Structures are given as structure tokens and as C-alpha cells.
Amino acid sequence: MAALRLFHFDIPTWGNFGDKALFPVVRDAFRVLGGTDSGGTKPRFTFTSAAALRREVDEAAVERINATADAVVIGGGGLFLQDTNPNRLSGWQWKISAEALAALEVPLIVYALGDNRFPGQPDFDELMRTHVGRVLDRSVFFGLRNTGSMETMGRLLGERDRIAYQPCPTTILDHLYAPLAGRRPDPAERTVAIQMLVHPRQIAAGFDAEAIHEATVTAARILAGRGWKVLSTPFHPDDAEVSRRLIAEVPGVEEVRLNGHDVGFFTGIDVLSSVPYVLGGRGHAQMIPFGVGAIPISLDLHAKLGYFAADIGHPEFVVPVGPEGMSGQTPGGSIDPAEAAASGDVTDGARPADVRKVRAEVLAERMVAALEDAYASGGDLQADLADTRARFAEVTADNLADISRLLRPCSGAKTVPADDGRGRVTSVGVHGVLRTSEDIRAEEFHVAAVSESEEVAAQQSRTLARTRRELTHVRRGHEQALSELRELKAQSEARLNLLEAEHDEARAELDRTRMDIAGLERENTQLGQEVTALIGEVARERAALAAERSRTAGEEARVLARKLRHGVQWRARRVIRRLRHLGG
Numbered sequence: 001m002a003a004l005r006l007f008h009f010d011i012p013t014w015g016n017f018g019d020k021a022l023f024p025v026v027r028d029a030f031r032v033l034g035g036t037d038s039g040g041t042k043p044r045f046t047f048t049s050a051a052a053l054r055r056e057v058d059e060a061a062v063e064r065i066n067a068t069a070d071a072v073v074i075g076g077g078g079l080f081l082q083d084t085n086p087n088r089l090s091g092w093q094w095k096i097s098a099e100a101l102a103a104l105e106v107p108l109i110v111y112a113l114g115d116n117r118f119p120g121q122p123d124f125d126e127l128m129r130t131h132v133g134r135v136l137d138r139s140v141f142f143g144l145r146n147t148g149s150m151e152t153m154g155r156l157l158g159e160r161d162r163i164a165y166q167p168c169p170t171t172i173l174d175h176l177y178a179p180l181a182g183r184r185p186d187p188a189e190r191t192v193a194i195q196m197l198v199h200p201r202q203i204a205a206g207f208d209a210e211a212i213h214e215a216t217v218t219a220a221r222i223l224a225g226r227g228w229k230v231l232s233t234p235f236h237p238d239d240a241e242v243s244r245r246l247i248a249e250v251p252g253v254e255e256v257r258l259n260g261h262d263v264g265f266f267t268g269i270d271v272l273s274s275v276p277y278v279l280g281g282r283g284h285a286q287m288i289p290f291g292v293g294a295i296p297i298s299l300d301l302h303a304k305l306g307y308f309a310a311d312i313g314h315p316e317f318v319v320p321v322g323p324e325g326m327s328g329q330t331p332g333g334s335i336d337p338a339e340a341a342a343s344g345d346v347t348d349g350a351r352p353a354d355v356r357k358v359r360a361e362v363l364a365e366r367m368v369a370a371l372e373d374a375y376a377s378g379g380d381l382q383a384d385l386a387d388t389r390a391r392f393a394e395v396t397a398d399n400l401a402d403i404s405r406l407l408r409p410c411s412g413a414k415t416v417p418a419d420d421g422r423g424r425v426t427s428v429g430v431h432g433v434l435r436t437s438e439d440i441r442a443e444e445f446h447v448a449a450v451s452e453s454e455e456v457a458a459q460q461s462r463t464l465a466r467t468r469r470e471l472t473h474v475r476r477g478h479e480q481a482l483s484e485l486r487e488l489k490a491q492s493e494a495r496l497n498l499l500e501a502e503h504d505e506a507r508a509e510l511d512r513t514r515m516d517i518a519g520l521e522r523e524n525t526q527l528g529q530e531v532t533a534l535i536g537e538v539a540r541e542r543a544a545l546a547a548e549r550s551r552t553a554g555e556e557a558r559v560l561a562r563k564l565r566h567g568v569q570w571r572a573r574r575v576i577r578r579l580r581h582l583g584g
Helices: 017-033 059-068 098-103 126-138 147-157 169-175 200-204 209-225 237-249 265-272 284-291 303-311 337-343 352-376 378-406 437-583
Strands: 004-010 045-052 071-080 108-115 139-144 191-194 229-232 277-280 295-299
Touching (some): 004 017, 004 059, 017 045, 017 284, 017 378, 017 437, 059 098, 071 126, 098 126, 108 126, 108 147, 108 303, 126 147, 139 147, 139 378, 147 303, 169 284, 169 378, 209 229, 209 237, 209 352, 229 237, 265 437, 277 284, 277 352, 284 295, 284 303, 284 378, 352 378
Parallel strands (some): 004 045, 004 071, 071 108, 191 277, 277 295
């Protein structure tokens, strides 16, 4: 049977150690546990190429896949999440449109994916449900990494029976790599690796990041005081804040940074293979150490941590961090002062900072108690977890055998390999050929090269996006300034129109005034003429009057004189008559 050629959609990165390790481990699971060809010399599965699943799958990529691959592998990882790589093509992290999905002529292998919703996030929308349903219909295998995701996605898709259980390959690292075979950390050694971060999405759901981070530092201090060796192992740059606190505040803490371009994916795995106990809040910060023999204690910051703990048979490995994890009876049996404060058993004026401090102390004691309990049963727990890893490896081999039977190479007719009755090829046994140090170095080179290219492209994309945002901000500023100028222009034009109207009205009023003045001037001239005429007339009248007066006075004097003369004459006659009378 010819090798089955696979195209892998992955997440090339050096920033997140979990993703950096996950995708080469997925490929190595196919190479090791997928068996070999009929000659027993070559792996049955070979990977021809890969692409970043968060980049849009365009027409050219579809054409390359159809021409060179027998199937497409998607995953693993918590790809069922809508606010990481948000897009309206698929509604989840694999950015492929319905049209591009339909154009793929080869079947799909959905491998070790998980429901990655954070606490408090809404249900998946109809776009995602429809798109993932189409992916399910196109898949020869649809495997999810924990039973919790199988339940939630089964309800979403209404197809629980078509979903298979496929543990994340990072949980079976000692079954894939020769340098790890038969190697386990010593459970009698008091060494713990700590990774911690409360994500903003968890803060939005109500988790008290400050109290949890303080509790982590306090727990490390208690453990160091009890003789534990404490390693800080940040998986992501976001973990650096807590890591800095651990180093600064807890004597003896050593940082072993796992993220970054200078740390190979297997280098980090090799570091963790010597650590018997881990405490963390990321999914792969638990699964990868488990895969090399560590006992993982988790903070209940995400449902996937509880799913994983349940699947390995130890739900007690999860420490609650909600109200129930910071109140009630402490591991030592004392009453939590924070709960007492909430019940009114201490002063009503207790400050929130004091309550948070007490809660952090309670949570720290729970962390320490969980690690001490694990240490007390370390040997038995490690053996039990080794059996679980072996079972996970069996499940993985069975799933790959099923996938092999269902796929048809492009180069020839579909063939069915010899089967031992349990779904595994007999020519290579259960595990096939483990990956050697040389294989690991080759894969690390590939991961580094692709991640380098992807990170540079991502940085360029971020720079371009930032430039676009800045240009958009500038453009919006210009548009706002232009809008303000336009508004100012409109206001000025309106004001100018008003002033012009007022000016026209004033000019019309001026014209009317001028006309009135001209009329008045004409009237004044006429009046002047009339006055002059009147003055002349008055002068004439005065002259006439004077003449009249002169004539009248002479006449009156003559009349008076006549009257006086007549009177004198009359009186004289009377005197004469009297005298005559007297003389007679």
C-alpha cells in the first residue's frame, strides 16, 4: 500500500509553547502509531505540506491540496473558539469559507480538537454550527480530545455518535519519542513546575486574578519553605508577569522559560520530563507534563482542565478557584476569615484588600494541600497515570488504523491493510518505530523555520494592521476635521447669506432713506421758496400795513379834529346860549 499523503493545517508559532509542541507531536503520532507500509519499512502516513489554519484558505491552496494530498488533517488544539481568529467565513479558528471547503476534493481528518470556550462566554452561533456540521460531513474521522468536548459539541451538532474520542497526542509523548521511552521523573523528588495566568476573558467571567496570582506566589513560598524545589515555567509571554513575581518574591525559584524562538519544541518537553509535579492553569501546561510522566495539579480556570482531569481518572487534581475555592473550611480545618467577614463575624468595615488577602491565603493552602496529597501517593499515582497513557496510545493507534482503512491514496485503488482484529496493523506492533533524536532535530528545524516565517509574517501583519489603524485614525481625524470645516463653511455661508440679506435690506433701507431725503430736500427747497415768497409777501403786507397805518392815523386825526372842532363849536354855542339866557 502506498503511503497516505496528508496536508496539515496547524498553528506555527514560537510564542505559545503548547501550540509550538502540539503540531509536530500530532504529525509524529501519525508517523509512529499509524503503522508502516506492507514492507514494514516506511510509515503509512506521510505529511507533504502544511499551512497556518488561522490564515484564510484561498483557491490556490485548495488546488495544491487537491493535487498533492490524500487527506487533510485539521488540528489538534482548542480550535472551537470564536474570539480567537474571529471571522465570518467559518465562525471558528479554521478560516475556510463554505465555498473553499466544498472545493476540497479530499476527505478531512479532524484530530484531537476541543471546545475551548472560556467561562461565561456565549454559546456558539449558527454560522459555526453550520460550518462545523459541514466539516463533520466531509470527515472520515472527527476526533475530540476530551469527553467534555464530545458532549458539548455533540449537543451543538446533534451528532454525538459520529464523534470519536482522540486524546491529545501530547498526553502520550513517552510512546512517541525514543529519548523518553521508559523514562519517568522521580515521584519522591519534591520538585514542582508552576505556570500561571488568569486571562482577561476569565477576569471578565468574574475570576479574581489578583487573588489567584497572589495565592500562587504564596503557595510557592510555602512549598519552598517545606523543602520543595520550585520552577517557574512560563508557556507564553503573558505568563511572564506571575513568573517575575515568583522569582522576585520567593527565594530559590528558578525560571525555565519555554516560549520563544530560542527554545525548541522538544527542548521544553525534555525539561518537563524530569519534573514530577506541575501546577498550572493552561491546558497544555498540564497535558504535556502528563505525557512525560508528571502528576498535573490544575486550577479550575477553564472547563477543559476539568475535562482532562476527569478523563485521566483524577478529578481531584483540579483545585477550585471560584468562591468555593476561597471560602469555607481551609485544608487545615480552620474557618476561612473571608467567609467570616462575609457573614459579619468580623468588623463590618473590613477593606476589600484585606478580604482578598485572606482568600488568597486560603487558596494557597488548597494548592499546597493538593500537591502534598499527590506527593504522598506519588508512586502509585505515577503508575496509574502510566497505565492511562498506555490506554491513550492504544486509542490513538486504533483511530489511526480506522483512518487508514477509510482513506484511498490518490495514486491507486483503496486498499485495506492486514488487521489483527483490533484495528491495528500487525507488521509494526502497537507502537511502530519511535521518533529518534535525529527525527526530532529535523522536525525542530522545520518547526523553527516555519514558525520564523509565520512569526515574521504575523509581525508584518501586526505592523500593517497597526499602520492601518493609525492611518484609519488619521483618516478619521481628517474626516472629522473636514466635517468640522464643512460644518464651519456651512455655518459661515449661512452667516454670510444672512449678512448679505441684512446688507441688501440695509442697502434697500438706505436707498429708501436717500429717496426720503431727496423728497425732503425737494420739500425743503419748495418750503424755502414758499418761505421766501411768504417773506416777500410779509414785507409787502408790512409795507401796506405801514401805509395803511399812516393813512389811517391822518384820517383819524382829521376826524378827531373835526370832532373836536364840532365839540368846541357846540359848546361855544351852548355857552353863548346860556350867556344869552343869563343876559336876558
